[in-house]
Amino acid sequence: GQQLNQSPQSMFIQEGEDVSMNCTSSSIFNTWLWYKQEPGEGPVLLIALYKAGELTSNGRLTAQFGITRKDSFLNISASIPSDVGIYFCGVNGGSQGNLIFGKGTKLSVKP
C-alpha cells in the first residue's frame, strides 16, 4: 500500500531551538495535513495544505506543500516545552477514501 516516510523518528532539542521535520512519498497527493498528538490525547489538526507550493503558518508553526506534491515539511520556531508530542503527517490517499498517516516524529524539548 501507499506509505509516507516521516523523518526524523524522534528529536531531542533545547527550548528555544527551531525544529524541522518532513514527510515524503513516492505518490502524488492533493492534500497534506499535519497533526500533533500529546501524551494520552488524540491527534489534533495543526495545518492543512491543499495546493502545491502552498506555505501556511499557524503561530510558530509553518508547513509547506511540496511543489512535486510528493512531500511536505513542518517547521516549529523557538520551541517551548509545550511543543512536546508526536507530530504526524497525513494525506488523503487511502483506497477507502481515508487518510494515510506517517509513523510520526516524537519531539522532546528540554527546558
Add this chain to the structure above:
Amino acid sequence: NAGVTQTPKFRVLKTGQSMTLLCAQDMNHEYMYWYRQDPGMGLRLIHYSVGEGTTAKGEVPDGYNVSRLKKQNFLLGLESAAPSQTSVYFCASSSGINEQFFGPGTRLTVL
C-alpha cells in the same frame, strides 16, 4: 461543541470477552472512522463509515465489527477479544475526505 467523544477511556478485558466502544460526534459529520494506534505502527484504519447506515472495512478490520445506526454515533465491537487487540483506539469524524477530527482515545488492554 464537545467535538468527538469516546467512551470508555480505559478498559481491561480477559481473552474471549466482548465489548463495545462508543464514539459520538456533534459536528453533523457524514464520515466517521475507527483507528488503532500501536507503538511504531502509527494510526491504522479499522473500519469507517461514509454515512448513517453504511460501514466499510479499512486496513485492519479482522476481529472487529462496527455499526452506524445514527449519524452521530459510530460503534466498534470486539466479539471475542484477543491480546493482539491491546491498543489505543481512536475515533475520528470529518465532513469530507480531508480534515479529520479525533476523539481522546480508548486505551484497551486484553489479558
